[in-house]
Amino acid sequence: MTKSADTHCPYCALQCAMTLTSPADLAPAAQPGPGPVPAPFDLNPTPSPALEVAGRDFPTNRGGLCRKGWTSAALLNHAGRITEPLLKGPDGVHRPIGWDQALDLAAAAVKDARARHGADAVGVFGGGGLTNEKAYQLGKFARLALGTSRIDYNGRFCMSSAAAAGMRAFGVDRGLPFPLEALDTAGTILMLGSNVAETMPPFVQHLQGARNAGGLIVVDPRRSATAAFTADGGGIHLQPLPGTDLTLLLGLSHVVIHENLVDTGYLQDRTSGYKAVARSVNAFWPERVQSLTGVPADLIRETARRLAAGALAGGSYILTGRGVEQHVDGTDTATAAINLSLLLGLPGSARSGYGTLTGQGNGQGGREHGQKADQLPGYRKITDPAARAHVASVWGVPEALIPGPGLPAVQLLKSLGQPDGVRCLFVHASNIAVAAPDANAVIKGLRSLDFLVVCDFFMSETAAEADLILPVLQWAEEEGTLTNLEGRVLRRRRAISPPAGARSELWIMARLAERLDAPSTYSEDPQTVFEELRLASAGGLADYSGIDYAMLDRGEAAYWPYPAGSTGTPRLFRDGFAHPDGKAVMVPVAPRRRRPSTSNPGANAAAGAKEMTLITGRLLEHYQSGAQTRRVSELLAAQPEAKAQIHPAAAEALGITAGSLLSVANDRGEVVCRAELTTAIRPETVFLPFHFPGAESANRLTEAATDPVSGMPEFKFNTVWVRPVAAPDSARMLQKTEAS
Numbered sequence: 009m010t011k012s013a014d015t016h017c018p019y020c021a022l023q024c025a026m027t028l029t030s031p032a033d034l035a036p037a038a039q040p041g042p043g044p045v046p047a048p049f050d051l052n053p054t055p056s057p058a059l060e061v062a063g064r065d066f067p068t069n070r071g072g073l074c075r076k077g078w079t080s081a082a083l084l085n086h087a088g089r090i091t092e093p094l095l096k097g098p099d100g101v102h103r104p105i106g107w108d109q110a111l112d113l114a115a116a117a118v119k120d121a122r123a124r125h126g127a128d129a130v131g132v133f134g135g136g137g138l139t140n141e142k143a144y145q146l147g148k149f150a151r152l153a154l155g156t157s158r159i160d161y162n163g164r165f166c167m168s169s170a171a172a173a174g175m176r177a178f179g180v181d182r183g184l185p186f187p188l189e190a191l192d193t194a195g196t197i198l199m200l201g202s203n204v205a206e207t208m209p210p211f212v213q214h215l216q217g218a219r220n221a222g223g224l225i226v227v228d229p230r231r232s233a234t235a236a237f238t239a240d241g242g243g244i245h246l247q248p249l250p251g252t253d254l255t256l257l258l259g260l261s262h263v264v265i266h267e268n269l270v271d272t273g274y275l276q277d278r279t280s281g282y283k284a285v286a287r288s289v290n291a292f293w294p295e296r297v298q299s300l301t302g303v304p305a306d307l308i309r310e311t312a313r314r315l316a317a318g319a320l321a322g323g324s325y326i327l328t329g330r331g332v333e334q335h336v337d338g339t340d341t342a343t344a345a346i347n348l349s350l351l352l353g354l355p356g357s358a359r360s361g362y363g364t365l366t367g368q369g370n371g372q373g374g375r376e377h378g379q380k381a382d383q384l385p386g387y388r389k390i391t392d393p394a395a396r397a398h399v400a401s402v403w404g405v406p407e408a409l410i411p412g413p414g415l416p417a418v419q420l421l422k423s424l425g426q427p428d429g430v431r432c433l434f435v436h437a438s439n440i441a442v443a444a445p446d447a448n449a450v451i452k453g454l455r456s457l458d459f460l461v462v463c464d465f466f467m468s469e470t471a472a473e474a475d476l477i478l479p480v481l482q483w484a485e486e487e488g489t490l491t492n493l494e495g496r497v498l499r500r501r502r503a504i505s506p507p508a509g510a511r512s513e514l515w516i517m518a519r520l521a522e523r524l525d526a527p528s529t530y531s532e533d534p535q536t537v538f539e540e541l542r543l544a545s546a547g548g549l550a551d552y553s554g555i556d557y558a559m560l561d562r563g564e565a566a567y568w569p570y571p572a573g574s575t576g577t578p579r580l581f582r583d584g585f586a587h588p589d590g591k592a593v594m595v596p597v598a599p600r601r602r603r604p605s606t607s608n609p610g611a612n613a614a615a616g617a618k619e620m621t622l623i624t625g626r627l628l629e630h631y632q633s634g635a636q637t638r639r640v641s642e643l644l645a646a647q648p649e650a651k652a653q654i655h656p657a658a659a660e661a662l663g664i665t666a667g668s669l670l671s672v673a674n675d676r677g678e679v680v681c682r683a684e685l686t687t688a689i690r691p692e693t694v695f696l697p698f699h700f701p702g703a704e705s706a707n708r709l710t711e712a713a714t715d716p717v718s719g720m721p722e723f724k725f726n727t728v729w730v731r732p733v734a735a736p737d738s739a740r741m742l743q744k745t746e747a748s
Contacts, residue, residue, distance in 0.1 A: 135437025136368030147378020169338030179586030196318030201331020259297030271353030373491030386548020416719030425456025677708030
């Protein structure tokens with residue numbers, strides 16, 4: 009009997025709609041025997057998918073899927089699937105154990121850490137791929153069952169700067185405060201630091217109207233696939249020096265102000281702080297900005313005028329992505345983009361707007377309901393007495409039982425194994441050994457823990473470091489909800505039965521809570537958890553109280569805030585902003601003298617290495633750390649290894665040829681990979697994708713310095729030394745990495 013389920017893609021925040029069809033329930037994945045489990049770099053071939061994937065018509069993707077979406081079902085019956093709890097033995101080998109023993113060991117490790125070092129010696133690192141239900145219960149589990157304040161998640165590496173900027177300007181953080189379809193009629197779209205053509209390909213159809221009008225403007229140091237859409241009269245590509253996006257935005261605002269392109273009525277009625285912002289951009293006239301960014305002054309003026317003209321015609325949008333946000337000044341850069349949008353009167357307009365592009369599948373919902381170190385459900389501040397009282401009443405516990413704010417992700421990871429830091433860590437839906445900055449230091453921290461528990465369905469690089477691995481469900485095996493990049497709540501539906509030994513994180517939390525005699529209740533049923541989430545979020549900025557499974561199953565659009573009795577909020581800011589006076593706050597920002605990323609040339613300089621700036625990013629075929637997509641044979645065949653993009657002129661000066669090996673290094677680590685020569689990159693920069701582990705892991709080089717407001721690490725501006733490498737050096741480096 010044919011079975012089908014309408015659901016959404018497990019990867020990015022576009023959450024493309026799809027239908028999964030199976031002639032029968034999936035046969036359980038191959039069960040591991042009593043022997044050792046393969047290491048993470050033993051990826052295993054991908055069998056034929058157990059489910060047929062079909063794109064489903066939906067406003068975001070309109071039936072389209074990217075390569076990752078089309079192949080997403082291939083992992084459901086992958087031979088490398090973990091289907092039993094695994095315990096690392098004294099010999100370093102993981103072997104299967106029973107669930108009761110696994111849960112007893114995890115609970116005992118928690119009790120031991122708390123008894124010897126205090127409750128904050130237990131930590132939790134979550135992920136933006138968890139459903140709303142799991143993200144919500146994980147925050148509750150950490151604070152009540154574990155009793156710790158030490159919880160944060162990998163969204164700190166993605167959306168934190170944009171979120172912080174949105175909160176201080178608008179009083180609320182929702183990635184896109186308008187439906188994605190609104191972009192279709194725009195005549196002008198300024199896209200800063202986002203390569204949607206590769207990261208979420210079905211998105212590009214929403215750019216076509218602006219491109220047809222010649223109004224697609226892309227800011228990127230590389231001529232990315234998205235930037236290439238500006239060719240043939242489609243728009244403008246601005247190619248600034250890495251780390252100068254803030255200066256460029258100040259230059260655009262200077263033109264808008266000094267050419268009297270501002271929307272004066274809007275500024276007076278709907279904003280505060282204009283005069284200070286106007287003064288702050290006086291020093292950033294186009295010619296000076298050209299000297300600092302490399303962007304021609306005439307293109308700066310043309311961009312500002314184009315945005316203003318589009319705003320008057322009712323169709324200008326400004327969109328930001330990680331390329332301008334993943335910096336130590338990421339919050340200020342996002343704030344500068346918001347200031348520019350406010351000068352033009354875009355936010356809250358019926359046909360224009362500002363937004364930021366959420367990356368992870370549930371990057372929006374994952375940050376709203378309790379995974380962040382400083383937040384409670386409903387996007388409430390954990391330091392707000394009223395918020396604490398409300399959530400405590402829903403949880404049925406005294407307010408004093410809820411810990412205060414914890415540590416943001418980078419600081420949390422730096423504390424691993426330290427005397428006053430986290431000694432026992434739980435990791436959910438995150439591969440921090442590859443994805444975190446200064447990855448070598450993170451791996452060292454993981455190895456210094458007293459006990460590491462990782463919930464995963466594959467032997468990721470982080471799971472390989474774990475003392476205990478708990479096998480969990482994949483996306484097509486579970487029910488739940490996610491919130492896409494528009495702030496629209498969606499239903500995830502189960503299409504197949506999971507392997508007999510796998511369990512939902514909800515079940516794991518409920519069983520551990522029992523063993524820890526935790527206060528409150530912990531359900532393993534997603535709908536029950538969602539009903540509690542509705543109560544906990546009621547009255548908060550991210551209010552889900554008017555949303556339920558029945559309405560989502562009917563296909564009703566549900567954009568938060570959605571208070572009970574309302575019809576939701578597809579377009580935020582139409583009637584005002586979330587500050588007490590209803591106005592948006594314009595905050596003056598300025599470039600700070602950038603402290604160069606530390607880099608000791610050492611032997612590299614003596615060998616004739618060239619100092620360059622490293623930028624990192626994504627590839628079309630892979631997602632996040634690559635722990636899933638590197639296991640899909642079609643995707644791995646298309647991009648089997650990391651390649652360093654380098655300009656032909658820089659390569660020639662170094663004696664590097666296409667396909668030859670090069671070293672990209674600094675005092676944090678070294679990456680050895682093949683060279684890809686392209687004129688799409690600036691001559692002083694080198695680009696690495698961050699999807700690969702070991703000797704190809706880009707985050708071995710990135711700095712753990714953080715934005716002082718958001719806690720965002722510096723992923724996009726790091727000093728490195730580049731030099732050619734002989735093949736034997738590369739082989740030794742790979743062996744050393746795998747053995748480490």
